[in-house]
Amino acid sequence: MNSIVTVISNILAIYRRELQSYFASPLAYGIATIFWLLAGFLLVILVFGPQGILAQSAFADQAGLQSAPLDLPYEFTQFYLGLLGSLAMFILPALSMGLYTEERKQGTLELLATSPIANWAVALGKLLGVVTFFLTMVLPLLVLESLIVGASDPPFDLQLLFLGHAGLILLAASVLSLGMFISSLTESTVLAAILTFALVLVLFVVEGVADGIPGPIGEAIGHLSLLKHYNNFTQGVFDISGLILFLSYVVLGLFLTAQSIEAFRFQRS
Amino acid sequence: MIEVEQLSKAYGSTIAISNVSFKVEPGEILGFLGPNGAGKTTTMRILAGYLPATSGTARIADHEVHLNSMAVRQNIGYLPETPPLYQDMTVEAFLYFVARIKGLPIGDRAKQVTSAIERCNLSEKRNVLIRKLSKGFRQRVGIAQAIVHDPPVIILDEPTVGLDPKQIIDVRNLIKSLAGQHTIILSTHILPEVSMTCDRITIINRGHIVATDTPDNLTARLAGQLGYAIEIAGDQAQARAVLTKLPQVESVKSLSDEGIAKNHHRFQVIAATDEDPGSAIAEAIVDAHLSLYELSRNRVSLEDVFIDLTTEEPAMAATPALTSITETTADTPPSLSDSDE
Numbered sequence A: 001m002n003s004i005v006t007v008i009s010n011i012l013a014i015y016r017r018e019l020q021s022y023f024a025s026p027l028a029y030g031i032a033t034i035f036w037l038l039a040g041f042l043l044v045i046l047v048f049g050p051q052g053i054l055a056q057s058a059f060a061d062q063a064g065l066q067s068a069p070l071d072l073p074y075e076f077t078q079f080y081l082g083l084l085g086s087l088a089m090f091i092l093p094a095l096s097m098g099l100y101t102e103e104r105k106q107g108t109l110e111l112l113a114t115s116p117i118a119n120w121a122v123a124l125g126k127l128l129g130v131v132t133f134f135l136t137m138v139l140p141l142l143v144l145e146s147l148i149v150g151a152s153d154p155p156f157d158l159q160l161l162f163l164g165h166a167g168l169i170l171l172a173a174s175v176l177s178l179g180m181f182i183s184s185l186t187e188s189t190v191l192a193a194i195l196t197f198a199l200v201l202v203l204f205v206v207e208g209v210a211d212g213i214p215g216p217i218g219e220a221i222g223h224l225s226l227l228k229h230y231n232n233f234t235q236g237v238f239d240i241s242g243l244i245l246f247l248s249y250v251v252l253g254l255f256l257t258a259q260s261i262e263a264f265r266f267q268r269s
Numbered sequence B: 001m002i003e004v005e006q007l008s009k010a011y012g013s014t015i016a017i018s019n020v021s022f023k024v025e026p027g028e029i030l031g032f033l034g035p036n037g038a039g040k041t042t043t044m045r046i047l048a049g050y051l052p053a054t055s056g057t058a059r060i061a062d063h064e065v066h067l068n069s070m071a072v073r074q075n076i077g078y079l080p081e082t083p084p085l086y087q088d089m090t091v092e093a094f095l096y097f098v099a100r101i102k103g104l105p106i107g108d109r110a111k112q113v114t115s116a117i118e119r120c121n122l123s124e125k126r127n128v129l130i131r132k133l134s135k136g137f138r139q140r141v142g143i144a145q146a147i148v149h150d151p152p153v154i155i156l157d158e159p160t161v162g163l164d165p166k167q168i169i170d171v172r173n174l175i176k177s178l179a180g181q182h183t184i185i186l187s188t189h190i191l192p193e194v195s196m197t198c199d200r201i202t203i204i205n206r207g208h209i210v211a212t213d214t215p216d217n218l219t220a221r222l223a224g225q226l227g228y229a230i231e232i233a234g235d236q237a238q239a240r241a242v243l244t245k246l247p248q249v250e251s252v253k254s255l256s257d258e259g260i261a262k263n264h265h266r267f268q269v270i271a272a273t274d275e276d277p278g279s280a281i282a283e284a285i286v287d288a289h290l291s292l293y294e295l296s297r298n299r300v301s302l303e304d305v306f307i308d309l310t311t312e313e314p315a316m317a318a319t320p321a322l323t324s325i326t327e328t329t330a331d332t333p334p335s336l337s338d339s340d341e
Helices: A002-023 A026-048 A053-062 A072-096 A098-106 A108-113 A119-151 A158-183 A189-212 A215-223 A226-234 A240-265 B040-047 B069-073 B091-101 B106-119 B135-147 B165-178 B191-197 B215-223 B236-245 B278-287 B302-310 B318-328
Strands: B002-011 B014-024 B029-033 B055-060 B076-079 B153-157 B183-188 B200-205 B208-213 B227-233 B249-255 B264-271 B291-298
Touching: A002 A119, A002 B091, A026 A053, A026 A072, A026 A119, A053 A072, A072 A119, A072 A158, A072 A189, A072 A226, A098 A108, A098 A119, A098 A158, A098 A189, A108 A240, A119 A158, A119 A240, A158 A189, A158 A226, A158 A240, A189 A215, A189 A226, A226 A240, B002 B040, B014 B040, B014 B055, B014 B183, B014 B200, B014 B208, B029 B040, B029 B191, B040 B055, B040 B153, B040 B183, B076 B135, B091 B106, B091 B135, B106 B135, B135 B153, B135 B165, B165 B183, B165 B191, B183 B191, B227 B278, B236 B249, B236 B264, B236 B278, B278 B291
Parallel strands: B029 B183, B029 B200, B076 B153, B153 B183
Antiparallel strands: B002 B014, B002 B055, B200 B208, B227 B264, B227 B291, B249 B264
16 A cells, blocks of 8 residues: 555656656747647638638538538537647657656666666656646647637537547647657657657558558558547547557557666666 | 675676675775776666676665665665756755655655755755756755665765865765764775775775775774885896895885886885884895895875776886875875785
């Protein structure tokens, strides 16, 4: 019992420190700013742009297509969250790149490795910290979204919106967990960012590749696609397999990180 | 408290340490002395459980450091070669963080952090970001993180690096004050440090333990061990044989003939007993029909022994400077010199 309490308090200690370092880091604010700018821009384009939903709606009115009203809120949610997911996949490597590379550079890995705290607990604390930071990056966007949701007629399906955002956080957690593993492999922050970005690209296009491969193999590879499962979430389809896939990526990232730190310390040569 | 047996570590084909064995009793301070690259940091890292040994065992508080790593980690405070500091934290926040991951109960944290801050003279820097601290202060924060949870065993890798002379004295006093309740092992390449703070000294060179003894023992053993620097003219082998034969002489060592007249040779002898061998040496040399040009009494300082033990080349530079070194470092105990060519 006591040991469980200790482990939780260890994880919390790492979590708090990680979060604190994000909020003290100009780089993190820079990344957040870019994310907000691009996300806000996307939102505005989607609503007010020449191909935006307002223009579409006006066009539909003019053409007198009243018989088949577009479900604009639904279309908006799907487009907007889809783009937000793509954007996040490019921003996330920048958040995860420093998770372990900084520890190595500052020599603090030696402190963690000689403290009574398990590798996986460190990894979990760090992952929770960076996911929380991403959550705080998404929160301000909710304000923008609420303006549109509030002004919309017909009303938005709030459950759909919630599911979409939950999917976004799960997607982020998967990418961050794998990115954390990559950052544990190297001392170079830049290299970690580039490798994570490459991995994200692979997970991005894996669906397209899988389509070209016939039979069950292609199908199996297709299931690895993050974006495919994320799109299910944004379309309001809550599928357990998607949830399991995201959680598997998270656990895989945690496991590999703990193993790689262990291997780094205990490489017998 | 710390038992190291036949510890070896190889990085690929490079052997960092080989068959290192020593013991540290509870409450004792052991100085781990050696030149840079001798294997000090490797030994410290193995002890702290950061690196595995290639062979051999190390036990801290009866737990094997590799097999029972978690139990060992609960018992140690460790200052690595580079202090492990989060640049973006304040001193106090960092120490709280360390107290948390070391598993200190909530109720004790404030007290322990304050005590560590005070003991390391960091009160004025309490709320300063570590990034903004000078090297000396960072080193002290490094020491503070090693003692904040009051561990039974403290491992300090070069604790006084980067400190100014006053801070060095403070840190030495701090380390001394920790002895008794804590078992401490500290590594350094600075001689006065070990002779001033440590109960026992282990000298390591090229991964091998060269000597282990207490400074007191060394002093006692060597207090009577006078040395003589001798310059003669004549046959070197004959002179050596004559000197070696003397019962009052423990060892004879040839020194470099550089910079002295041709056919002149210099030796450093160490007396075997309390008895001053000066007159016996002079007599023996004259009896052997060798010409005596210099016979000067000296003491071998720890410094010379250290250089001697840890360099491959014979430590020739010793003689001329020896007397002056002896005078200036009267407090440093002379040390063993069983080196013989």
